Amino acid sequence: xxxxxxxxxxxxxxxxxxxxxxxxxxxxxxxxxxxxxxxxxxxxxxxxxxxxxxxxxxxxxxxxxxxxxxxxxxxxxxxxxxxxxxxxxxxxxxxxxxxxxxxxxxxxxxxxxxxxxxxxxxxxxxxxxxxxxxxxxxxxxxxxxxxxxxxxxxxxxxxxxxxxxxxxxxxxxxxxxxxxxxxxxxxxxxxxxxxxxxxxxxxxxxxxxxxxxxxxxxxxxxxxxxxxxxxxxxxxxxxxxxxxxxxxxxxxxxxxxxxxxxxxxxxxxxxxxxxxxxxxxxxxxxxxxxxxxxxxxxxxxxxxxxxxxxxxxxxxxxxxxxxxxxxxxxxxxxxxxxxxxxxxxxxxxx
Amino acid sequence: xxxxxxxxxxxxxxxxxxxxxxxxxxxxxxxxxxxxxxxxxxxxxxxxxxxxxxxxxxxxxxxxxxxxxxxxxxxxxxxxxxxxxxxxxxxxxxxxxxxxxxxxxxxxxxxxxxxxxxxxxxxxxxxxxxxxxxxxxxxxxxxxxxxxxxxxxxxxxxxxxxxxxxxxxxxxxxxxxxxxxxxxxxxxxxxxxxxxxxxxxxxxxxxxxxxxxxxxxxxxxxxxxxxxxxxxxxxxxxxxxxxxxxxxxxxxxxxxxxxxxxxxxxxxxxxxxxxxxxxxxxxxxxxxxxxxxxxxxx
Numbered sequence: 001x002x003x004x005x006x007x008x009x010x011x012x013x014x015x016x017x018x019x020x021x022x023x024x025x026x027x028x029x030x031x032x033x034x035x036x037x038x039x040x041x042x043x044x045x046x047x048x049x050x051x052x053x054x055x056x057x058x059x060x061x062x063x064x065x066x067x068x069x070x071x072x073x074x075x076x077x078x079x080x081x082x083x084x085x086x087x088x089x090x091x092x093x094x095x096x097x098x099x100x101x102x103x104x105x106x107x108x109x110x111x112x113x114x115x116x117x118x119x120x121x122x123x124x125x126x127x128x129x130x131x132x133x134x135x136x137x138x139x140x141x142x143x144x145x146x147x148x149x150x151x152x153x154x155x156x157x158x159x160x161x162x163x164x165x166x167x168x169x170x171x172x173x174x175x176x177x178x179x180x181x182x183x184x185x186x187x188x189x190x191x192x193x194x195x196x197x198x199x200x201x202x203x204x205x206x207x208x209x210x211x212x213x214x215x216x217x218x219x220x221x222x223x224x225x226x227x228x229x230x231x232x233x234x235x236x237x238x239x240x241x242x243x244x245x246x247x248x249x250x251x252x253x254x255x256x257x258x259x260x261x262x263x264x265x266x267x268x269x270x271x272x273x274x275x276x277x278x279x280x281x282x283x284x285x286x287x288x289x290x291x292x293x294x295x296x297x298x299x300x301x302x303x304x305x306x307x308x309x310x311x312x313x314x315x316x317x318x319x320x321x322x323x324x325x326x327x328x329x330x331x332x333x334x335x336x337x338x339x340x341x342x343x344x345x346x347x348x349x350x
Numbered sequence: 351x352x353x354x355x356x357x358x359x360x361x362x363x364x365x366x367x368x369x370x371x372x373x374x375x376x377x378x379x380x381x382x383x384x385x386x387x388x389x390x391x392x393x394x395x396x397x398x399x400x401x402x403x404x405x406x407x408x409x410x411x412x413x414x415x416x417x418x419x420x421x422x423x424x425x426x427x428x429x430x431x432x433x434x435x436x437x438x439x440x441x442x443x444x445x446x447x448x449x450x451x452x453x454x455x456x457x458x459x460x461x462x463x464x465x466x467x468x469x470x471x472x473x474x475x476x477x478x479x480x481x482x483x484x485x486x487x488x489x490x491x492x493x494x495x496x497x498x499x500x501x502x503x504x505x506x507x508x509x510x511x512x513x514x515x516x517x518x519x520x521x522x523x524x525x526x527x528x529x530x531x532x533x534x535x536x537x538x539x540x541x542x543x544x545x546x547x548x549x550x551x552x553x554x555x556x557x558x559x560x561x562x563x564x565x566x567x568x569x570x571x572x573x574x575x576x577x578x579x580x581x582x583x584x585x586x587x588x589x590x591x592x593x594x595x596x597x598x599x600x601x602x603x604x605x606x607x608x609x610x611x612x613x614x615x616x617x618x619x620x621x622x623x624x625x626x627x628x629x630x631x632x633x634x635x636x637x638x639x640x641x642x643x644x645x646x647x648x
Contacts, residue, residue, distance in 0.1 A: 135580075
């Protein structure tokens, strides 16, 4: 009889359970309660930030399934987000279908596009894959700008608000619970994908695809599946984006957005669902701090007065990618894990 | 000559001129890839920064273009060595994904920094070349294009010789082949890496200065390097002749597609053509025309 200590699991099922200990359940309840109370006690700006974080989280989780779990780089994720956004916008504008058709449709169309892109990408790895996805992103950007009949071109396209039985989700406060619910659902699904058979196949492909094939993982099937799932998430994120911003424009879906998503998963933690949330929230909130930094540095160097703009954020993202890859390749998730383990084992070191 | 034929020849010639610059950019990629197996996504930023350095040397310090050119090459080369030392060296031995991403991080960092410092408006590069073109049988060749073609070919020849006949070139090729073996043979691998980055940025400087002459000088110049990716892929990642052929081919295809398809589909065909080519090549022949097919073992 082994001595029971710390988190003791006797079966594989216990090890992959969603809530492994009572404490995780406890903190999850506190977290949900805090989220539920936020619109009533917090600043409206926080609500807006949480909404943005939800949109970013959905796309980042999708990218993390592809890049973090399956090890396939995508520099064209913004393309799938764009496909989802324009699908939802067109359906809502021209067919007048409700959101519960439009959002899954946005995801599905993006997933089909993802699978189609995924098939030629089967032979490619690493940097070639980065380039082909990047060129796909550029091509979609071009199509979005040129095909004015479908996308409105550079004039952009406005989207009606979501209406649930006559109740219009037209403000940030009204969208808040809707976005959180959808995000929670998608996160739950992602968690289930990654901790079951499919997820294990993905991880095997990431670690060494030829070895994975040798032990019976169907590479073609799982790589295309990974592309499809990941683009589904991106598509839904695009649909949600369209409904939240109420106006979409080709400028929203550039290479920069793809890089922003990559930054999220690198900063948050590759191959981790929780990490994607960390990364998404971090990248959404970071500009606020960068703004503060720019303003305080303007006090020291008057030349910088009033020079803060989007450029500062992008520069900071670039620097973040470099610093995290060099000093903390596991991202925020591994910092979080270290802190957690430190607390758990206190006063011992391990 | 017939006007349609003239149109075709004109498009081809200016395509080849831009193509020779693409070839130069591609050469920078190939150089780094050959020695370090890293694709430097920040090559475009080196180009843009070099163009700005040269611009300020000429306008602010009132240097002659022919003095500013080598000085810019030197300074940009130093930037290359610095980037390698600070950003790439700590990543030695990391997976491809991390290394690719770190160069992308470097690229957007440098570009945004340049955006903060130089703003986004266009600068007029003081061209050292006469504005009127050379007329050859009805086709006008601009001196800028001719000089950039000449510079590209001289540099490419120099690097071909460098790789083939010098000790350093040999150690670079060796490093690309097997880092451990070459280190055991007494090659200082770190110095090879630093030198490679310095040289690649130096080439980028030449490309940047001529590009600023051919196009406009602004921060967006960095994106030209992204259009040169297809050239590298078409030629093959580790082939110097491939870079030249790929660059010229992409320049030609891009210009012809822009010239003929723009009226049919609508503007912007020129910018997207290289990527369509890239997409097609990667599907059919990922290792390019002159590259080596990768063989994988578990």
